[in-house]
Amino acid sequence: MKRARTVVLFAAVPVVITAAAYLLAPTDSADTPGQPSVSASQRALEEAKSRAEEEQAADDEAIAALPAGLSAPAKKELAQQLVASAENSTLDWRSAYGYIEDIGDGQGYTAGIIGFCTGTHDLLTLVERYTKAHPDNGLARYLPALREVDGTDSHEGLDPGFTKAWKAEAEVAAFRQAQDEERDRVYFDPAVRLAKLDGLGTLGQFVYYDAMVFHGPGTNATSFYGLRERAIHEADPPSEGGSEKAYLDIFLDIREQAMRTRHGDIDTSRVDTAQRRFLYDGKLDLDTPLTWQVYGETFKVP
Secondary structure (H helix, E strand, O other), X not given: OOOOOOOOOOOOHHHHHHHHHHHHOOOOOOOOOOOOOHHHHHHHHHHHHHHHHXXXXXXXXXXXXXXXXXXXXXXXXXXXXXXXXXXXXXXXXHHHOOOEEXXXXXXXXXXXXXXXXXXXXXXXXXXXXXXXXXXXXXXHHHHHHHHHHOOOOOOOOOOOXXXXXXXXXXXXXXXXXXXXXXXXHHHHHHHHHHHXXXXXXXXXXXXXHHHHHHHOOOOOOOOHHHHHHHHHHHOOOHHHOOOHHHHHHHHHHHHHHHHHHHOOOOOOHHHHHHXXXXXXXXXXXXXXXXXXXXXXXXXXXO
C-alpha cells in the first residue's frame, strides 16, 4: 500500500491487559484485599472470548444470508479493475504483479497488485508469509533488510537487487497467488465484511475497499477505521436506518478531506469522477456498463 498504517486495536485488548495485571500481581489476600483470583480472571477472559465468538458467529450468519455483492466473482474482478485504474492506470490489474518503484511518497518501494510498500509493513508481511510456505524463493534473502527499513523510506540493503528480484519472483505462480491472498486477507475481505454489516450494497462495499487500499487499515483520523468512525458519527449507515446514498456521500466527503490532509494538492479524481459519479448515477449495484475518469484518463467496462 502507498499509505501509512497503524495497527487496529480491538475491544478485547483492555480485558486482556486487565487480566494480565491480575496474573502478575501478588496473590496474598491480606496484602491485596478484594483482588480477583487467577481463576476468576481466567473466567473473565473465557467469558469475553465466548461473547466475541458468539458475536462473530452471529455476524457470519447474517452475512451469509446477504447477497454476495462485491464478493461475487464478476464484481470482485470489476473491483480489481477499478482499483488498478487508480493505482496503475490500467484495467489489466494482473499486469501489476511485477510492478515496483519508489514513487516518492515517503513509503519506500511500492510494489505489486495492491501497492504493498517496504515502509508500511504489508510488503514485509507478504514476503514473510510467502517465505514460510516457499523458503527458497528469490526474495527471502532480503528479509533482514526489509525488517530494517520497515516504517521508513530507506532502500538500505535492498538496492540494487531487490527490484529485479521482485520482478523475477512475480513470474512465479505461487508468488502471484500469495499477493492475491494477502490482498484479500488484509484489504478486500475485511472491507467487504464490514460494509455488509453496515448495510451497504455493492458500490458501498467497493467504496470501503478502495478506502482501505488507499488509506490503510489503521485507526487514526486519516486511516480507514478512523474515516468510518467519523462517517457513522455524522450519518446513520443503512444498518441503523439511514439512507445509503446520504451515508456514502458523507463518507466520500470525509475521505476527500483526509486525502487533502495528507497531500494538499492531491488529485481526488478516484473519488470525484469515479465513485461519486457511480453514486449520483444510481449505480449502487455497480452494474455495468461503467464509465469513469481517474487522473484525466477515461476508463470503460462494457
